[in-house]
Amino acid sequence: MKTQKMADMEEALGELWRLRERGEKRQDKIREQHHAVPPTIFDDLRDKNLIRTVGTEVELTPEGEKIARDITRRHRLAERLLVDVLEVKRETMDEAACEVEHIISEDVADAICTLLGHPRVCPHGSAIPEGPCCKQAAVNVEPIVLPLSGLSVGEKGKVAYIVTAEHPHLHKLLSLGIVPGTEIHLHQRAPSYVITVNETQIALDEGVASQIYVRRA
Amino acid sequence: MDRTVVLVGNPNVGKSVIFNRLTGRYAVVSNYPGTTVDLSRGVAIIGGQNVQVIDTPGTNSLTPVSEDEQVTRDVLFREKPHAVIQVADAKNLQRTLLLTMELLELNIPMVLVLNMSDEARERGIRIDRAAVEKLLGIPVIETVGTTGEGVAELKKRMLHPRAGSTRITYSQDIENLIGQIVTALPDDVAARRMLALMLASGDASARRYVAVTALERIDKLLAQGKTVFPKDPQLLFFNRRRSRADEIIGVVANVEAKQRSSRLARLGELCMRPFPGYLAVFAVLFVMYEFVGVFAAGFLVNFFEKIIFGRYINPQLVAFVDRAVAWPLLRDFLVGPYGLITMALTYALAIVLPIVSAFFFFFGFLEDSGYLPRLSVMLDRVFRRFGLNGKAVLPMVLGLGCGTMAALGSRILETRKERLLVILLLSLTIPCSAQLGVILGLLAGLSWKVTALWLLSITGSLFLVGSAADRLLPGVRSPFVLEIPPLRRPSLGNILSKVKMRLLWYLREAVPLFILGTTILFVVDRARLLGLIERLARPFVVHLLGLPVQVTPAFIIGFMRRDYGAAGLYVLARDGILDPRQILVSIVTMTLFVPCIAQCFMVVREQGLRIALLIFIFVSLYAFLFGGFLNYTVIALHLL
Numbered sequence: 001m002k003t004q005k006m007a008d009m010e011e012a013l014g015e016l017w018r019l020r021e022r023g024e025k026r027q028d029k030i031r032e033q034h035h036a037v038p039p040t041i042f043d044d045l046r047d048k049n050l051i052r053t054v055g056t057e058v059e060l061t062p063e064g065e066k067i068a069r070d071i072t073r074r075h076r077l078a079e080r081l082l083v084d085v086l087e088v089k090r091e092t093m094d095e096a097a098c099e100v101e102h103i104i105s106e107d108v109a110d111a112i113c114t115l116l117g118h119p120r121v122c123p124h125g126s127a128i129p130e131g132p133c134c135k136q137a138a139v140n141v142e143p144i145v146l147p148l149s150g151l152s153v154g155e156k157g158k159v160a161y162i163v164t165a166e167h168p169h170l171h172k173l174l175s176l177g178i179v180p181g182t183e184i185h186l187h188q189r190a191p192s193y194v195i196t197v198n199e200t201q202i203a204l205d206e207g208v209a210s211q212i213y214v215r216r217a
Numbered sequence: 218m219d220r221t222v223v224l225v226g227n228p229n230v231g232k233s234v235i236f237n238r239l240t241g242r243y244a245v246v247s248n249y250p251g252t253t254v255d256l257s258r259g260v261a262i263i264g265g266q267n268v269q270v271i272d273t274p275g276t277n278s279l280t281p282v283s284e285d286e287q288v289t290r291d292v293l294f295r296e297k298p299h300a301v302i303q304v305a306d307a308k309n310l311q312r313t314l315l316l317t318m319e320l321l322e323l324n325i326p327m328v329l330v331l332n333m334s335d336e337a338r339e340r341g342i343r344i345d346r347a348a349v350e351k352l353l354g355i356p357v358i359e360t361v362g363t364t365g366e367g368v369a370e371l372k373k374r375m376l377h378p379r380a381g382s383t384r385i386t387y388s389q390d391i392e393n394l395i396g397q398i399v400t401a402l403p404d405d406v407a408a409r410r411m412l413a414l415m416l417a418s419g420d421a422s423a424r425r426y427v428a429v430t431a432l433e434r435i436d437k438l439l440a441q442g443k444t445v446f447p448k449d450p451q452l453l454f455f456n457r458r459r460s461r462a463d464e465i466i467g468v469v470a471n472v473e474a475k476q477r478s479s480r481l482a483r484l485g486e487l488c489m490r491p492f493p494g495y496l497a498v499f500a501v502l503f504v505m506y507e508f509v510g511v512f513a514a515g516f517l518v519n520f521f522e523k524i525i526f527g528r529y530i531n532p533q534l535v536a537f538v539d540r541a542v543a544w545p546l547l548r549d550f551l552v553g554p555y556g557l558i559t560m561a562l563t564y565a566l567a568i569v570l571p572i573v574s575a576f577f578f579f580f581g582f583l584e585d586s587g588y589l590p591r592l593s594v595m596l597d598r599v600f601r602r603f604g605l606n607g608k609a610v611l612p613m614v615l616g617l618g619c620g621t622m623a624a625l626g627s628r629i630l631e632t633r634k635e636r637l638l639v640i641l642l643l644s645l646t647i648p649c650s651a652q653l654g655v656i657l658g659l660l661a662g663l664s665w666k667v668t669a670l671w672l673l674s675i676t677g678s679l680f681l682v683g684s685a686a687d688r689l690l691p692g693v694r695s696p697f698v699l700e701i702p703p704l705r706r707p708s709l710g711n712i713l714s715k716v717k718m719r720l721l722w723y724l725r726e727a728v729p730l731f732i733l734g735t736t737i738l739f740v741v742d743r744a745r746l747l748g749l750i751e752r753l754a755r756p757f758v759v760h761l762l763g764l765p766v767q768v769t770p771a772f773i774i775g776f777m778r779r780d781y782g783a784a785g786l787y788v789l790a791r792d793g794i795l796d797p798r799q800i801l802v803s804i805v806t807m808t809l810f811v812p813c814i815a816q817c818f819m820v821v822r823e824q825g826l827r828i829a830l831l832i833f834i835f836v837s838l839y840a841f842l843f844g845g846f847l848n849y850t851v852i853a854l855h856l857l
Contacts, residue, residue, distance in 0.1 A: 091444075169696055174455050175277035176700065177312050190491055192594045192607065192697065199309045199340075203489070203594045205606065205697035 005044070007102045012041045013050060013068035014075060014101075016060060021126065025057040073129045074109045075101040076122035081112050083123045084145070084161050093123070106131075117146035117213055121163055144216065148193070149209040151186045157214030158183050173212070176202055184214055219266040222375060223292055225320065226304035227312050228275030229702045231332045233257070234362035235304050236272040239372065256288065263372050271296065277312065279319045279411070280420050280451075283631045287422065293323060294407050294426050300378035301327040302371075307337035307344060307359065310470050314462035317353065318385065323408040326378035327355050330371060334359040341472055348469040354382025363708070385457050390445035391417075394438065401434045402427065418451040485704035488591040498595050501588070505579055506657070513575030514654030515661060521567040534558050546743075555742050561735040564784050565728050572654030572780075573723055576618045577716045584715075585707030589614065590699055597697050603683025604638050604690070605630075606697035612639050616647035619723060620812050623647070624819040634692025637828065640820055641686060645836050646679040648808045651780030655787050656804050666857060667801050674805045674847060682839070726815045734774045734781055741773070761845040762806060763852070764799050765789075771803075772810070779813050798848070798857045806844035811836050 019025075042058075045051045050064030060068055078100040082088040088096060104112070110133035113119075118134040121127055145160045159180050162173055177197045178184070187194040193204040204212075226232045240259030257272040273292055274285035281287040293301070301320055305313035313331075320327055331337070331344060350357045356374045360367030386392060398413035406412060406426060415423035416435055424432060446453060488497050535552045542548045552559050583589050589611060597607030609630060616623035620643050627639045648656060660668045687694075741747050751758075751769045758764050758772070767789060775782025786803050789795050795803065811817065811833050821829040851857055 169698075171278060171280050171451065171455075172698060174452075175280075175312075175315065176698065177315075179455070179459060187486065188490060191494070192489070192597045194489055194594065194701065198311050200312065201701040201703075203590070203597075203607070203697065203699045203701055205597055205601075208696045208698055 008041055009045060009048070009050070010067060010071045010102060011098075012045060013060070013064055014071040016051070016058065016064075017068040017072045018126075020060075025059070069129045070106065070109075071101055073113075073131055074104055076126065076128040077109055077112050077116070077119075078104070079122045079124070080116050080119050080128070084116065090123070115144055117144070117150070119163070119213070145213050146216065147210040148184065148186065148195070148204075148212040148214050149189070149206055151214065151216070153186055153188055156183055156185045156217040158217060160213045160215045163211045163213065169208075173208070176200065178202070178212060183217065184212075219268060220299040221269045221271065221296060222300045222302055222378075223271045223273060223296065223298040224302050224304055225273055225289060225293070225316070226275060227277050227306060227309070227316060228700060230275065230304050230306040231362040232272055232275065232304045235302075235330060235332060235360065235368070235371075236270060238362060238365060238368045240270050256292065261372070264376060266376070268375075271298070277316065279316075279323075280415065280418075281422055284628045284636075293325070294412070297407050298325060300375065301325050302330060302375060302378075303327060304330045304332050307331040307334040308340060308342060310342075310344065310466050311462060314465055315458055318458035318462055319411070321353070321355075321381040321383065322385070322411040322414060324380055324410060325408065326380050328371070328375050328378045329353065329355055329357045330367075331357065331359045332362050334367070335361045335364075343471045345469045345471075349465070352383060352465050352468065355379045383461065385461055387453070387457065388445070390442075394442040394445055397438050397442075398435050401431055401438065403431055414454055417446075418454055420451075481704045481706070485587065485591065485701075488588065488704075489594045489701075494591070494595050498592065501583070501592070505576075508579055509572060509575045509650060509654060510657035511661075513572045514658045517571035517575070518568050518654070518658060521571055522563065526563050526567045531559060531563065550736075550739055553739070555735055555739040557732060557735055560738075561728075561731040564781055565724075565731045568655060568784050568787075569651040569727070569780050570720075570724075572651050573618070574716060574720060576650035576654075577719045577723075578712060580615065580618050581712040581715045581719075582707055583614075585705065585711060587702045587704045590701045591704075593697075593699055594701070601694070602680065602687075603642070604687030604694050605635055605683075606694055608697065608699055609635065609639050612643065613647060616643045616649065617653065618650045619719075620644070620647060620649045620816040621726060621819045622719070622722075624816055624823055627823060631695035632692055634690055635695060637690060637692075637824060638683070638686055640824055641832055641835075642679060642683055644812050644816065644820060644832055645682055645809055645839065646675055648675075649780060649813075652783045652808070655780055655783040656808065659783075659787050659790055659800060659804060663797050663800065664857070667797050670801055670847075670851070670856065671805055671808075674843070675808055678809060678839070678843065730814055731781060734776075738770060738774060757841055761841060761848070762802050763848045764803055765794055767794055768799075768803055772807070775807055775810055776814065779807060779810065781813075782807055782810075798851050801851065801857065802844050802848045805847055806840050809836065809840035809843060811840075 042051070045064065046053070048063075049061055050067065052059050052061055075097050078097040079093055082093045082096055082100075083090070110131050113128075113131055113133050118130075119128060146157075148157065151157055159178060159182050161180055162170060162178070173179075177200060182197055185196040187196065187201075189209075193206065193209040195202055195204065224232045224236055236257060236259065239261040241261075259270050259272075261268045261270050271292055273289040276286040276289045278286075279290050279293070281290055292298070301323070303313075303317055303320055305316075307313075313329075317329060329349070331346070334344075337344065344359075346357050346359060356377065356379065358367055358371045358374055360371060362368075387395070395410065395413045395417065398416060399409045402409045402412060412423060412426060416427070417439060427435070488494055535558070538548055538552045538558070542551065549556065551557050554560070583592075592614070593607035593610040595607075596610050600607055600609050611629060612623045612626040615626050623643050624640055627636045627643075630636050630639060656671070660671065738747075741750065747770065750773065751766045754769045754772070755766060758769055759766055768786065771782045771785030771789065773782075774785060783804065786795070786800070786807065790800050812820075817829065817833065820832060824832070
């Protein structure tokens with residue numbers, strides 16, 4: 001079991017990662033926006049050589065970078081797990097994910113990642129940092145949920161979720177009947193993907209096919 | 218007009234056939250999603266009443282993705298119709314009911330038409346119509362558009378539409394929020410509940426139906442009320458509609474046996490496989506070349522121009538005019554070298570008409586068979602190289618028939634960038650069938666090298682300009698998602714009436730321009746301006762392109778219509794004035810050169826004057842510079 005202090009430090013590093021994604025590195029801004037509790041946390045991080053200050057900006061050291069990346073990965077994977085598999089509501093998801101991220105080990109995170117088919121974005125649309133499993137094991141372990149582009153020709157799958165940031169495109173897929181729970185039959189992958197949904201045949205390009213995640217039938 | 222009804226439905230469900238049955242007017246019917254890009258209006262006389270019927274582009278949802286879908290929603294919100302007739306594919310009840318659920322939210326009285334019910338029966342899908350009526354609370358009619366079965370009942374019952382008894386309600390909090398938005402909307406806005414739902418789901422395109430002052434209040438309400446939605450409101454609304462639709466389907470539909478795959482279905486699949494799909498693409502292009510290029514542009518044009526017009530009509534008319542018209546100026550205007558009869562009508566009816574008719578026949582066959590979406594599947598990756606997706610196949614292939622129609626067809630594309638790219642490429646590189654036919658006629662007597670160099674120049678320009686424009690223009694390519702209709706055996710009657718309708722449209726557009734072009738030439742010739750223009754054009758035509766100065770008139774009328782210009786080149790080549798190199802350079806320049814006036818007007822209409830002017834300037838510069846480049850390359854490398 002980790003100490004509270006370690007959890008706080010992980011949390012703070014994760015927050016720094018998130019702020020950096022938004023392009024925020026300035027120390028005063030970070031202090032302003034940083035929700036992590038004890039105010040002394042930055043001193044602790046500096047003492048452990050996890051962050052350093054360059055001029056007015058805060059930077060992660062290589063060790064800090066690794067922890068920040070891992071915690072972000074675990075947090076966002078936890079969100080996906082809660083939303084996609086356990087169907088937890090969004091407002092409770094954040095809180096729960098914050099708890100879960102500290103108790104799962106790297107191995108468990110990889111297992112979740114594989115189970116979910118190595119998702120690339122969290123339910124909020126932020127990128128999930130890749131883990132070792134995404135790079136190598138994708139082929140060795142048969143994931144349960146995988147992008148449509150991962151099915152072989154002739155296979156069937158049920159739509160688990162659709163990862164698309166853009167409103168009109170999501171709506172278009174929904175109105176064609178590509179919705180969570182529907183069965184998709186993949187007919188061909190080249191030159192375009194062709195699927196049958198209900199009684200309708202639909203052609204898709206690879207980009208769209210990799211945004212539709214299905215559970216293998 | 219006593220009432221207005223609007224036909225709405227998913228793409229490719231036979232709305233236009235039903236429209237045709239109700240009004241007796243012809244709307245383009247085809248087996249390609251997105252053929253109706255404009256509204257067709259007609260009048261049906263039912264029970265002694267005049268009913269205005271509006272046909273709309275197919276749409277899967279009232280939340281629009283492309284411009285043609287936007288058109289449908291505009292009609293519903295702005296025309297305030299008395300009734301909505303939803304035309305549906307009886308085979309696909311889920312998609313049908315998803316749209317029905319949205320339409321019911323509009324609170325406009327409606328009727329549901331389950332069309333293609335014969336195909337549903339064949340597939341063993343049985344629908345309990347009485348149960349659907351009871352559950353939805355609206356009249357439901359089964360029809361077969363192609364045979365007219367059920368249409369009489371539709372005519373009777375469409376006078377008594379109902380607003381429906383099933384309404385989806387959400388949690389108390391959401392309903393309160395929706396209620397507040399509805400109150401904030403002005404009273405004269407149609408379908409306020411639906412509009413409120415659209416605004417709440419973050420559909421930006423719905424905002425244009427609301428005045429700015431009301432929007433401010435609504436945005437405030439939405440910002441405060443955001444928390445009432447447990448997840449994305451769009452998804453929530455959608456899920457509720459879907460689960461209601463599924464509930465209904467569970468009660469009313471019964472699928473007995475899975476249909477076995479027919480030979481036609483098998484063929485439809487094969488057309489999308491790399492093998493033999495690409496072979497099929499080449500086969501289709503080859504048949505098109507043989508039918509339009511060889512049969513129509515060669516045999517038919519020869520027959521009409523040389524025999525019908527050359528031996529019978531023109532000598533008769535010329536003799537008649539010579540006898541009847543005393544005034545020499547008018548006589549020349551009618552039958553002189555730039556005469557209305559000898560030039561405008563002969564070109565229009567003897568050279569261009571046979572070619573265009575053949576192309577429209579062939580295109581109609583492709584459309585109705587359902588092959589075109591399969592062509593989109595095959596060519597998606599190629600089109601991606603110039604920032605388009607497979608859907609752009611429709612306007613581009615149609616452009617081989619008539620660039621003006623094709624420019625209008627660019628509306629089915631989803632992003633602004635795609636529409637602009639298609640219009641640019643249509644203006645620059647795609648020759649229309651009339652021009653293509655004349656060019657093929659020109660090429661027929663020459664070495665294969667000329668044909669190869671022409672083809673290479675045009676496709677090379679297509680890829681060069683396409684990929685450069687893709688990089689330079691801002692915006693994105695939309696993802697390729699296209700519904701593939703089943704392959705069907707086209708009916709000859711449907712193809713022929715479509716050819717007829719398109720030809721009438723074409724003649725109305727083209728013949729006046731032929732006459733205008735000839736008149737301008739005649740005036741220029743009479744006023745002795747031709748010599749002046751030829752002198753001005755000499756540096757370009759003679760020095761840059763290496764052409765005899767006599768081609769100048771062909772380029773001038775090329776402004777009016779490109780095919781007309783090409784026909785001018787055809788005559789020069791036949792008279793031995795052009796050598797093979799000059800033929801090559803002139804037809805390449807002419808193909809790339811600005812499109813006909815009708816297409817120019819359409820480009821202005823679709824893209825605005827500023828962009829249209831930029832396109833025309835670019836196209837003209839490119840055409841002449843490329844022509845010059847080709848001229849010097851051919852000379853330097855001794856290619857011909």
